Amino acid sequence: MKNDKRKFITIGFLGCLLFILLGTIHVSQGQASAGYFNFWQQLWHDEQQQNFLLHSRLPRFVIGCLAGSSLAVAGMLMQTMTKNPLASASTLGIHSGANFFVVAFAVFFPHLSGKHPLFLAFGGGLIAAMLVWGLVGKTLDPVRVALTGMIVSMLFASFTAALQLLFANEASGLFLWGSGTLLQLDWSGVQFAWPWIGIVLLITLAISRKLDVLLLDEEAAIGIGEKVGLIKLVGWLAAIFLAAITVAVVGPIGFVGIIAPHVVRLLGLRLHFSMILGNIVVGALLLVSADILVRIISQTSELPVGAMTALIGGPWIVYLAMKMGRSVRGKSAPLGGHVLFPKKGAVYGVLLIITICLFFVSLRFGGTEFTPLHLLGQELAHNTYVWNFRVPRILVSFLVGMLMAAGGVLFQSVLRNPLADASVLGVTSGAGMTAMLFMILFPGLAYLFVPIGAVVGAFVVTGLILVCSSRGGFQPVTLLLIGVSISAVCSAIIQILMVKSKLYAAQALTWLSGSTYGSSWDHVWMALVTSLILLPLIYYFSRTYDALIFGEEVAIGFGIHTSRLRLWMIIVGVIISAISVSIVGTIGFIGLLAPHAARRIVGIKHQAVFPVSILLGGMLLLAADFLGRYVLAPNEVPAGLLVSIVGAPYLLYLLKKSGQVKVR
Numbered sequence: 001m002k003n004d005k006r007k008f009i010t011i012g013f014l015g016c017l018l019f020i021l022l023g024t025i026h027v028s029q030g031q032a033s034a035g036y037f038n039f040w041q042q043l044w045h046d047e048q049q050q051n052f053l054l055h056s057r058l059p060r061f062v063i064g065c066l067a068g069s070s071l072a073v074a075g076m077l078m079q080t081m082t083k084n085p086l087a088s089a090s091t092l093g094i095h096s097g098a099n100f101f102v103v104a105f106a107v108f109f110p111h112l113s114g115k116h117p118l119f120l121a122f123g124g125g126l127i128a129a130m131l132v133w134g135l136v137g138k139t140l141d142p143v144r145v146a147l148t149g150m151i152v153s154m155l156f157a158s159f160t161a162a163l164q165l166l167f168a169n170e171a172s173g174l175f176l177w178g179s180g181t182l183l184q185l186d187w188s189g190v191q192f193a194w195p196w197i198g199i200v201l202l203i204t205l206a207i208s209r210k211l212d213v214l215l216l217d218e219e220a221a222i223g224i225g226e227k228v229g230l231i232k233l234v235g236w237l238a239a240i241f242l243a244a245i246t247v248a249v250v251g252p253i254g255f256v257g258i259i260a261p262h263v264v265r266l267l268g269l270r271l272h273f274s275m276i277l278g279n280i281v282v283g284a285l286l287l288v289s290a291d292i293l294v295r296i297i298s299q300t301s302e303l304p305v306g307a308m309t310a311l312i313g314g315p316w317i318v319y320l321a322m323k324m325g326r327s328v329r330g331k332s333a334p335l336g337g338h339v340l341f342p343k344k345g346a347v348y349g350v351l352l353i354i355t356i357c358l359f360f361v362s363l364r365f366g367g368t369e370f371t372p373l374h375l376l377g378q379e380l381a382h383n384t385y386v387w388n389f390r391v392p393r394i395l396v397s398f399l400v401g402m403l404m405a406a407g408g409v410l411f412q413s414v415l416r417n418p419l420a421d422a423s424v425l426g427v428t429s430g431a432g433m434t435a436m437l438f439m440i441l442f443p444g445l446a447y448l449f450v451p452i453g454a455v456v457g458a459f460v461v462t463g464l465i466l467v468c469s470s471r472g473g474f475q476p477v478t479l480l481l482i483g484v485s486i487s488a489v490c491s492a493i494i495q496i497l498m499v500k501s502k503l504y505a506a507q508a509l510t511w512l513s514g515s516t517y518g519s520s521w522d523h524v525w526m527a528l529v530t531s532l533i534l535l536p537l538i539y540y541f542s543r544t545y546d547a548l549i550f551g552e553e554v555a556i557g558f559g560i561h562t563s564r565l566r567l568w569m570i571i572v573g574v575i576i577s578a579i580s581v582s583i584v585g586t587i588g589f590i591g592l593l594a595p596h597a598a599r600r601i602v603g604i605k606h607q608a609v610f611p612v613s614i615l616l617g618g619m620l621l622l623a624a625d626f627l628g629r630y631v632l633a634p635n636e637v638p639a640g641l642l643v644s645i646v647g648a649p650y651l652l653y654l655l656k657k658s659g660q661v662k663v664r
Helices: 001-030 036-043 047-082 094-108 116-137 142-166 173-179 188-206 208-213 220-222 228-250 258-267 273-299 305-325 344-366 372-374 385-413 427-441 449-470 476-500 505-513 521-540 542-549 551-558 562-584 589-600 606-630 639-657
Strands: 328-330 661-663
Touching: 001 036, 001 047, 001 273, 047 188, 047 228, 047 258, 094 116, 094 142, 094 228, 116 142, 116 228, 142 385, 142 639, 188 208, 188 228, 188 273, 208 228, 208 273, 208 427, 228 606, 258 273, 258 305, 305 449, 305 476, 344 606, 385 521, 385 562, 385 589, 385 606, 427 449, 427 476, 427 562, 449 476, 449 562, 476 661, 505 562, 521 542, 521 606, 542 606, 589 606, 589 639, 606 639
Parallel strands: none
Antiparallel strands: 328 661
16 A cells, blocks of 8 residues: 555656646647747747637647546546456447437437537447447456447447438538547636536545455455445446546547556556546546647647547557457357358349349439430430449449458458458558558559559558467457457548548548449449459369368368468458459448358358359449438438448347357
8 A cells, every 4th residue: 555655656746747848848839839949938928829828728738638537537447347458438339429429419409419418428428338238248358348349339430420421511510529639719618527527536536445346356345245236337437427528528539548547557556546546647648648749740730639549549459459369269150151042053043133133223213313214225325424423333333342242251261250351350441541641642643553552551451460460369359359459540540641631521431431432434444353353263262262161280181281372362352452442442341241141141162152242242332332322312321331330230240149258
């Protein structure tokens, strides 16, 4: 106890010195500032600088301290109650749930959203937390909890993005806030937040000794007469409320709640009273430091601080996942299926008929409708709108869907992982990041260089994921968690690139969501050439892939060079994923859904699975594109959003089904 107190005093003194230094740097920053030393020299005789300091920079600094402290303490409480070092408001889906509720009420009930933002955010965060808890169950395995929370976050983020695109006027002004920003125009945000944050932090300090009991086994705590259930309930409500306050004022800022508690524990603090005080200081320092970096990068524009915390926090989660991967043993679900239709010819025939019907319906309906006579008559042949816009879009949707499904088959086979897919593993985000980098930095280059950039980024991210997960033996959930974390980092970089290049919010959301809008014949030829070269090559080796299902030793017994085969499969899968991203943006989950559906129809043999998968993938993206154009016409929903709304729940189902994770 004395040792903990002595450490806290020393750390507190050093923290205060660092806090003062960072505070003086932070308030001196701004578009109208002439630099650190010039700012403090001019402050005493420049009334304009004094107004900036009093009404803009000081409120921003104070709200950064309050938000950082809240997020850090909330993360610490969640990690204590779940005994999960990966738990925080961002990884458990609480931020995304709160964000969705605020945006939804701003769109549908604007008169209520302005009056009760805190309670809306609290309700959304509470529902998200209950959803994660219900899906994970009582075991609360650390990796599985974090992974389930991240997928729930993806689901709510898809809903939120759809609302922001469909109701752009009603949700205007929420794009920057939805990414997390400390921008303050007056003291109203601080005045709203500080009483709530102060009260909840005092409550957590008051129950800190009760929280120390949770460090024991639950049975031991109950044995000494503690009401563990009540302590956890109060802790959960306090954590969710702290997260909700920050979302209501500054938007969802992630990863601070993961990093700060770990830093505090690394400093040697173990009792909750000192840990709460330590997290208040460390959380404020982290968020203020991130905001300083953001303002250094974006001197002429406002960049979300949430993007910077994701850049810092993503690698931290990768490190924790690698560390935990050594102590968990994952039992993945087999790449199996049920042969519902033994006659493969009949299956192919039915799928082809459905595909032709989808082509016909997609060609007929949209912004402009055509009768069957138009489609069969001469008028269609001379209709430039159809041939220049709708036909390329339909063909691109089908071809790219096929490519994505082919990539999913390859990744799931080579990793023997039913949860593997380019979008889930972060390959899609890596390809999108470098593709956008090429488009922004070299706008005059031919479009051919965009897929080249995407391929480079996809290979870099894939290599990073495989290296990081190799130490854990490529455990399914660990591999997936690393991929999702790297995807968050890539998405943050995409966000920074968008703001720096001054892209509009709608364009940014469309790119992040993935859309076939604006597809041209150049895109058709790119997808067609890729399909004609790579898809027959994959099918040619499909029998060889079957040996990988039964393990390394069996495959080697058949005379297969498994390492060489896996390398080529990964290379082809990455190329397919990168080219798909360069054409339609970051559409995900097709490569996850199509192979699973195919195995349920025709079994596990790749000679049957592969053709059925690519047909299903093409149909899925074609149907998503049609529904996105037609259901809410004249508004459009990006195809990637519709696929995500279906794919994220299915991924949760697979994760729940994929076996138990046992600690050695």
